Amino acid sequence: MGTLSKYLRQSATYKIFKGISAELIDFLDTLGEISKNGIKTLMYLLKGQIDRKELIEQCNRFGVTSLPITLSIVGMTSIIVASQVASEMVKQGGGHFVGLMMTMLIVREVGAIMSGFAIISMIGSSLASELATMRVTEQIDALKVLKVDPIRYLFVPRVLSGLLMMPVVVIIASIAGVLAGAVTTTLTTDLGYRAYFDSAWLGLYMKDLGVCLLKAVFFGGTIALISCACGYTASGGAKGVGLATTKAVVWSFVAIVIWDMIFAIAFFF
Numbered sequence: 001m002g003t004l005s006k007y008l009r010q011s012a013t014y015k016i017f018k019g020i021s022a023e024l025i026d027f028l029d030t031l032g033e034i035s036k037n038g039i040k041t042l043m044y045l046l047k048g049q050i051d052r053k054e055l056i057e058q059c060n061r062f063g064v065t066s067l068p069i070t071l072s073i074v075g076m077t078s079i080i081v082a083s084q085v086a087s088e089m090v091k092q093g094g095g096h097f098v099g100l101m102m103t104m105l106i107v108r109e110v111g112a113i114m115s116g117f118a119i120i121s122m123i124g125s126s127l128a129s130e131l132a133t134m135r136v137t138e139q140i141d142a143l144k145v146l147k148v149d150p151i152r153y154l155f156v157p158r159v160l161s162g163l164l165m166m167p168v169v170v171i172i173a174s175i176a177g178v179l180a181g182a183v184t185t186t187l188t189t190d191l192g193y194r195a196y197f198d199s200a201w202l203g204l205y206m207k208d209l210g211v212c213l214l215k216a217v218f219f220g221g222t223i224a225l226i227s228c229a230c231g232y233t234a235s236g237g238a239k240g241v242g243l244a245t246t247k248a249v250v251w252s253f254v255a256i257v258i259w260d261m262i263f264a265i266a267f268f269f
Contacts, residue, residue, distance in 0.1 A: 030229075030230070030233075030247065030251065033229050033232070033233050034225060034226055034229040034230075034251075037151060037155060037225070037228070037229045037232065038225050038229075040151045040155070041151060041155045041156055041159050041225065044151065044152050044155075044156045045156060045159075045160060049152055049156070050156055050157065050160060051152075051153065051156070051157055054153075054157040055157040055160055055161060057157075058157045058158050058160075058161035059161040059164060059165050061123065061126075061161070062119070062123055062158075062161040062162055062165040062166070062169075062220070062224070063161070063164075063165030063168055063169055065122070065123070066118060066119055066122050066123050066169060067169065067172065069118050069121070069122050070114075070115050070118040070119065070169055070172075070173050071172070071173055071176045073114050073115075073117065073118045074106070074110060074111055074114045074115060074118075074173040074174070074176055074177045074180075075173075075176050075177060075180040076180075077110055077114050077177070078102065078106060078110065078176075078177035078178070078180040078181045078184070079180050079181070079183075079184045081102070081105065081110075081181070082098075082102055082180070082181040082184035082185050082188070083184050083188055085098070085101070085102075086098045086102075086181075086184065086185040086188055086189050086191070087188050087189050089101070090189045090190065090191065095189065095190075095191050095195070096195060096198075096199050097199055097202075098185050098189070098191060098195075098196060098199065099181075099182070099185070099195070099196035099197055099198065099199035099200035100199040100200060100202045100203045100204075102178065102181035102182075102185070102196075102200070103178055103181075103200040103201075103203070103204050104203050104204065104208065106174050106177040106178055106181065107174055107178075107204060107208050107209065107212050108208055108211070108212065108268070109260070110174075110177055111170050111173050111174030111177055111212065112170050112174075112212055112215045112216050112219060112260070113256065113257075113260055114173070115166070115169050115170045115173045115216070115219075116166075116219045116223065116252075116256040117253070117256075119166065119169070119219075119220070119223055120223055120227075120249055120252045120253060120256070121249070123223070123224075123227075124223045124224070124226070124227040124248055124249060124252050125227070125245050125248065125249050127158055127224065127227035127228055127231060127248070128227040128228070128230050128231040128244055128245045128247075128248035128249070129231065129241055129244070129245045130231065131154060131227075131228055131231030131232050131234070131244075132230075132231040132232075132234035132240065132241040132244040132245065133231075133241055134154075134231075135231065135232060135233070135234045135235070135240075136234055136235065136236070136237055136238075136240055136241060140154075140232070150232070154228060154232070155225070155228050155229075155232075158224045158227075158228055159221055159224045159225050159228065161220075161224065162220035162221050162222075162223055162224030162225075163217055163220050163221045163224075164220075165220060166216045166217060166219055166220025166221075166223075167213045167216040167217055167220070169216070169220075170212060170213070170215075170216040170219075171213075171216075174212065178200065181196075182196045182197065207267070211263060211267050211268075214263075215259065215260065215263050218259050218263075219256050219259060222252065222255050222256060222259060223252045223255075223256065226248055226251045226252045226255060227248040227252060229248075230244045230245075230247045230248035230251065231244050231245070231248060
């Protein structure tokens, strides 16, 4: 039996099964940690136990520091789409709907999702690496020794800043995207700014703006929570910091895409 067990452990099937099992366990552990820490954070938020000084600092980090990269990504995405689509729509006689199409695309999808990607790349990875470094250097353990709850001190201001500042970032980025689309359309076609903006209002409703802002709130809170949770559970020195940061970025990307799909089905299906 010992020899048979040894051969089974060396087989490709066993290794594949073991790898899948390890990934599944890691997935469930990560999901559990995110959920547990999210509930604790929510309880502190409902009680109003917030460090206002730290909140202001994190809001500045989340909302101001991220603006250049966010505006660049949303603006360039709008320019790319407008440069390829506007001229074709004009050729097909749909020039008066270019502004409508660009505005709906940016407000409903591009503004929020591309801003989310930019925030993950810059702020989410930073949050994860920061907390992971604190974990492996035992700074979080020191907080516990000092009777300071790490969830209240580390999670609450970061998650709340994501909830508050992400809508602001998305609004600014969406405006920049619409303007970039207008400039690109004017330069690549015979349409003027007035024709672009006249058609932009035809299909833009308060529902679109409301869904966009609500989506941004969920995106911001999710990115901050996942990034903090992945960094909080890091282990293994410098390698653990890198793995935690990578996990935070991957999970955040997947999470906001899932949220985006849920919103699309719930409000526009």
